[in-house]
Amino acid sequence: MSGIVVIGAGLAGMSAAYELREILGKGHDITVIGDGDRFSFTPSNPWVAVGWRKPGEITLQAGEHLARKGIVFRDDGVARIEADVHRIHTGSGEAIDYDSLLICTGPKLAFDEVPGSGPDGGHTQSVCTTPHALRAWDAYQEFLKMPGPIVVGAMAGASCFGPAYEFAMILDADLRKRKLRDKVPMTFVTSEPYIGHMGLGGVGDSKGMMESEMRQRHIKWITNAKVSHVEAGVMHVVEHDDSGEVAKAHALPFAYSMMLPAFRGVDAVAAVENLCNPRGFVLVDAHQRSLKYPRIFAAGVCVAIPPVEVTPIPTGAPKTGFMIESMVTTIVRNIAAELKGEAATFEGTWNAVCLADMGDTGMAFVALPQIPPRNVTWTKSGKWVHLAKVAFEKYFLYKMRNGTSEPIYEKYVLSALGIDRLK
Secondary structure (H helix, E strand, O other), rough: OOEEEOOOOOOOHHHHHHHHHHHHHHOOOEEEEEEEOHHHHHHHHHOOOOOOOOEEEHEHHHHHHOOOOOOOEEEOOEEEEEHHEEEEEEEOEEEEOEEEEEOOOOOEOHHHOOOOOOOOOOOOOOOOOOOHHHHHHHHHHHHHHHOOOOEEEEOOOOOOHHHHHHHHHHHHHHHHHHOOHHOOOEEEEOOOOOOOOOOOOOOOOOOHHHHHHHHHEEEEEEEEEEEEEEEEEEEEEEEOOOOEEEEEEEEOOOOEEEEEEEEOOHHHHHHHOEEEEEOOOEEEOOOOEEEOOOEEEEOOOOOOOOOOOOOOOOOOOOOOOHHHHHHHHHHHHHHHHHOOOOOOOOOHHHHHEEEEEEOEEEEEEEEOOOOOOOOOOEEOHHHHHHHHHHHHHHHHHHHHHOOOOOHHHHHHHHHHHOOOOOO
16 A cells, blocks of 8 residues: 655646546545645636636535545645654644655646735735735725726736736626726736747747737736836836836836736745755656656646746746646656656656636637647637636536546547647
């Protein structure tokens, strides 16, 4: 019997736990340690922030559903990892030994890198977590009483740009429905070198398509932007040219703002010697295994992936759901092989698939592989993307409630788009 510990109860952690149980059977102990008691479908957070979803509709009690599969759940988080002796210490002080450790923590939100940003003592909102999105909804309701300028975007070093674009478009759609759009100037501020870069160096004609969409919605933009600091009602932005030199300084007034922060690794993971890069992300090989500690694997946003290209202002590479799904399957198959006394040779694929909702329409981006040159570069738009994301949300929550390890992206999303993942 093997003892397997999964740190994190998000998309990667929950999926990994279910897949481990299905592949390994009931002869092994699986423990999931979450930071809190609920699983949240993070891609729906922008809808929560405008009142289109309630938190209870996109979250569930993780322990209740994991228990049905014989998986132990703890909600006290991880305080320390002793990688040399294969032991973790939970937030409540309990020590748990492991034979295999899966790190699926997601990121630490680096609001502290931009003074005045973030929802905790700062002046900008966030959709990175469901509690943040609920606070953003509270702030939005106050904003609606006295509309004014809006600033949305992503800070320097951000690696997840899709939700910023989604939220800007969703706000536009919601304000139009409320007949308030004419009272709200909107500016999109991003560290990307151009609109539609997405941390991917662009996908097909994403630049032209996204620029066109924003023009039609009267959303201005500033690219190659670094936010220096935020004051109440004013965002200070330094715009750079293509060589990285300062081109212009902006003082953008706002009555409401949502800015995605840069990410770092969570403290307990980043503190393990030789496990992570300087930003605290786990360094892994092609098998999703730590370069230093062979019993540790990692999947999801916590994994170190180099930027697709050098940009004037730092931009990170995104980790989309399809990539996370592939990482999880890679880990589970390699652990299963080792338990059988076989070599762990399975390698996943780092591909990007993104369904970006825009309120009343949407865009789908597919980059196979994520880092160019690519076998598939595919971008389409239409109301069907909005409908597809709604359907995807419902099916993923069904998967989490029922404990299936079915590969949603591979089986449904890519097939629906008419794309062969092996191309």
